[in-house]
Amino acid sequence: MGGITHRVNTKASEQKSMGDADDTATALACLSATATADLAHTLIVSRQTHLPKRLGPPGPDAEQLEKLFEAAAAAPDHGLLQPWRFILIPDQRRADLAEVFAKALRDRDGAATPEQLEMAREKAYRAPCLMLVVARLAKADPDIRAIERVVSVGAAVQNILLTAHAMGFGSSLTSGQAMTSPHLRALFGLERGEKAVCFINVGTVTRRKSPRIHPVVSSFVTSL
Ligand SMILES: Cc1cc2nc3c(=O)[nH]c(=O)nc-3n(C[C@H](O)[C@H](O)[C@H](O)COP(=O)(O)O)c2cc1C
Secondary structure: OOOOHHHHHHOHHHHHHHHHHHHHHHHHHOOHHHHHHHHHHHHHHOOOEEHHHHHOOOOOOHHHHHHHHHHHHOOOOHHHOOOOEEEEHHHHHHHHEEEEEHHHHEEEOOOOOOHHHHHHHHHHOOEEEEEEEEEEEOOOOOOOOOOOOOHHHHHHHHHHHHHHHOOOOOOEEOHHHHHHHHHHHHHHOOOEEEEEEEEEEEEEEEEOOOOOOOOOOHHHOOOO
């Protein structure tokens, strides 16, 4: 298993992840450590944002969606507080989200034109797979600061993006001012201590764009 160690959770309720880890260990045993590391690195550095207007059908099916959420569940999570949840927006509920986008715009700008309101509504219909990321930041453990929970949310989101990328889908995160709208909170039933972070969009890339250039390592790494 050169170089890769699997931390297997032995809780009875998590026997499934044990089986999955065994499967992964078997699959990875076929690759050398270098090949595995190269594969993971290539996967990570080749992920890029594909905005919803560039994503068409098909999106992930039920089995693939399950895998995306299993990947989220593997995020580091100090204290196992599970500070994230995801709310899917199926096609039949997109109209509700569209109204929230329009109402949020009207609240911000009472002079918004019908065309601007329509553009706001249209954003609810773009990606074939759309979900809201919710951070659960209510104080559950005084030893674990909110920022640690935010890191866990980010890791869960990235796990979803990378898994979608590995499946051949394009994806993106979208946010905007509607995220803090009371209309959005009401539609998604957000509780006290929960914050809407962003949407995750997943689908098939219809139009590619050139990848961005990543910052050079020396620009963000120093040594004491
Ligand atoms: C929480 C979050 C919200 C984001 N919201 C938006 C957004 O509303 N619109 C957008 O164009 N990009 C959004 N992005 C994506 C970034 O713009 C994108 O990741 C960045 O440009 C780097 O590009 P890359 O993902 O292709 O490397 C968001 C990213 C994060 C982390």
